Amino acid sequence: MTLSLTPKRKQRLFVILGLVALAAIAVGLTLYALRSNINLFFSPVQIAAGDAPIERQIRAGGMVKEGTVARDPESLDVAFVVTDYVDDLEVRYSGILPDLFREGQGVVVVGELQSEGWLRADQVLARHDENYMPPEVAQALEEAGYAPEDYQAKAAEVAERMEAQQQGTSQ
Amino acid sequence: MWSFINKLRSPKWFYAISERLLPWFWVAAAALILVGSVWGLAFAPADYQQGNSFRIIYVHVPAAFLAQSIFVSMAVCGLVYMVWKIKVADMVAAMMAPLGAAMTFISLFSGAVWGVPTWGTWWMWDARLTSMLILFFLYLGVIALRGAFSSRDSASRAASVLAMVGVINIPIIKYSVDWWYTLHQPATFTVTGRVGMPMEMWVPLLIMVLGFYSFFIAVTLMRTRSEILRRESNKRWVRDLAGGER
CATH class of the missing domain: 1.20.5 (Single alpha-helices involved in coiled-coils or other helix-helix interfaces)
Known part of the structure; x- marks a missing residue:
């Protein structure tokens, strides 16, 4: 056989x-x-283009824009802007935010889009990127002038710059 | 090479060779999992954002790797059984299925436990989580099909076909985080290419992955050996092995 x-x-x-x-x-x-x-959420670009239904439960996702988180000192109300670095979406929420929520962090917000263009959130979920690092490394980066919130944006910036350089050299 | 595969046809030869290999895989599994878990849980640094809850990765990622690898192995065994009618391949596939289902459950469960402090929810119908849940149901389907037929041949054929068709789900799981917007982040642990973590976090994870694979091989060899004795119990060599009774 x-x-x-x-x-x-x-x-x-x-x-x-x-x-x-x-x-x-x-x-x-x-x-x-x-x-x-299958896409879990709409990105601000899609919402700005009018792809998302109004006043129906949707999910929107992106980065919390730096310097836009405004908390009401009297209540749990919080407002922030979610961005995909092209378009922005204003989000208003009342409730407890996840531990990982911070400026520059990826989030998915569940809620209803209002006709004025902002989103009333019922739930805010934090996304995590695929990078892990020890606190000491994060601290070193911080001392070098990078805030932890900036890492992702900085990484994207560096990647863009490198790509531009590569294109520059290949041309 | 061909003569080696030819020998695999013989359950007797498989029984003999696996007896010699088995202790090595048990030792490797025990040592790697012990070293990997102590290193990962006690000595690896905590994550700057997640703190200690990131250590769930040392169970979550190896379990998810195995869940997918076992399904692919099951499909390959199914193909070998269907085309070449090699019975050992079918026995190996049958013995893998419960471990694969268990690993899928562990990865889903550890992911849910991890999701609560990190994402703020334990479940979300995103593409990665849903496709992994489908994998769990495929495993249950394969196990149920094997029990649903009175004829072993029909059961083996049905389970092999389901495993081979179900393997389509594996690339969907793997690339779900790249193809669609998901809550789950893209892969951190890669053997080739860019790794999203420093060495002192990555090495214990690699050790855990290797340990889980050794455990899988050891369990599969051990269970296949007893399945061979069960299915071949009327063969002369098995009766000789059992002391020539009756």
Whole structure:
């Protein structure tokens, strides 16, 4: 008994591969058709373009813009701006914010978009990026003039600059 | 190479070779998981934002790796069984399924526990979490199919087909965080490419991942050995092994 592909085995192999390929195409087309529903949140650009429904529960996501968090000292009310560095979305919320909430942090807010263009949030969730670092490293970066809130923006800036440099050298 | 794979056809040969390999994988699993968990939980630095709750990564990521790898292994075994009719492949696939389901549950559960302090919620229907939940149901489906037929051949064929078709979900899990907006962040731990954490956090995580893989191999070998004895119990070599009774 050897393992060579006899005609019978080859036929079985092709039937199976064909079956899996067809299933993959079906799943792929379904996901493609549903892509806007699979996205967890609308980004401010999409909201500014009018893609999000008004006065229905939606989720919006982006970064908390630096220097925009305004807390009411009397209550739990808080207002801040969520940005994707292209468009901005004003969010008003009353409640307890997650520990990771801060300026420059990614957030997902659940709530209703008002016709005036701001979002009344029922829930605020913090996103976390894929980077972890010890507090000492964060402190060193801070002493070098980077606030922890800036890391992501700084990383994006550096990446942009490097890309521009690369384009400059290749041209 | 071919002669090696040819030998895998024989349950007897598998039984003999796995007996020699098994202790090594048990020792590797115990040592790596012990070193990795002590290092990760006690000595690795805390995260600047999450503090100590980030240490859940040392269970969450290895479990999620295994959950996906076991499903792929099961699909490969299913293909080998369906095309070449190698029975050992089917036994290996059958023995992997419960461990895969357990690992999927562990990654979902540890992720939920981690989500409460970090995100502010334990569950969100985002693409990564949902596709992982689907993986859990696929595992349950494979296990249920194996129990649902009176004929073992039909059960094996049905479970193999479900595993092979279900493997389509694996790239969806992997790339869900890149294709769609999700609450879950993109991958931190990569063996190649950019790593989102310093060495003193990454090395214990690597050790834990290797330890989990060794554990998976050891458990699969051990369970397949007892399955071979069960399925081949009327074969001469098994009866000789059992002391020639009857």
